[in-house]
Amino acid sequence: MDTYHRAVVAHDGKGVAALFLDHGSTWVTVLSDQGFAAMKAKNPAVQKVRVSSYQDFADYLAHSKSDIDPRHGSVQIMSDGAIASVYFHFDFDVDGKVANRGDETWQLVKTVDGWRIVAMTYSANPAPK
Template sequence: MNKQLLSVLFAGLAGLALNSPARAAGPDEAQIEQLIERFKTAIVAHDQKGLEALFVDQGGSWFEVLGEDAFRQIKARKPDLSRVHPDNYRHFASFVAGAKQPIEEKFENVRIHTDGAVAAVYFDFVFLVDGKRNNVGSETWQLVHTNDGWKISAMAYSSYPDRAR
């Protein structure tokens, strides 16, 4: 009976080790983590050029999607409001550079998935303006591995300004 129990226990532990998400980050994951840090640093530094350098120059997409509660509240005042707002990284970089107050984006629960050529990054964020929560949500980036390293090719994020307070 004890041998049978030990066999089941070892089989279960072996399965956990093979399927564990906590594995050593490879060079691609480490480079992507550096890209994430450069993104956050560029926002704090109001560095427009540094921020723009993290994106694929041509193509790409950028979308803000209002969360359900925020959409409902704003739509009550603005009936023609669209829930999805297309934009681009250059507009965001210009906003960052022109911000008069300190701004910062904090990331939590960052998940990276890559095959070495393309990658997806998904995380929860809090965007701070002058040290105060401005909006929160989840954000996803699509990355491509270019001749110049990893670049962001697409971004979409949810926005919940009403949950930030």
């Protein structure tokens, strides 16, 4: 927060921009420590934090032949009517088996067309293969 404040006071747009992941919607996956260790053993190039996009996920869904069932629980919502934050636990089932589980958070804004997700971040605890 101090870095943000100093950049704003100094009119340092690049400094402020550097504090954000990307403009527009973001999709961020964070492997748990255990998940990261397991994935790294299989692929040394795996990243603990991966930034992608909702378009990548939509493409996956469009081309998947698997039965996909995301389950959500312990949902907590905070909102002032213009913005919202949602936090919940999920189990992501593929073909009847949990493929991934963790916690997820969405940041949303209310547009003239309804609520839209502007950022999604989730912890990933992939099932052993």
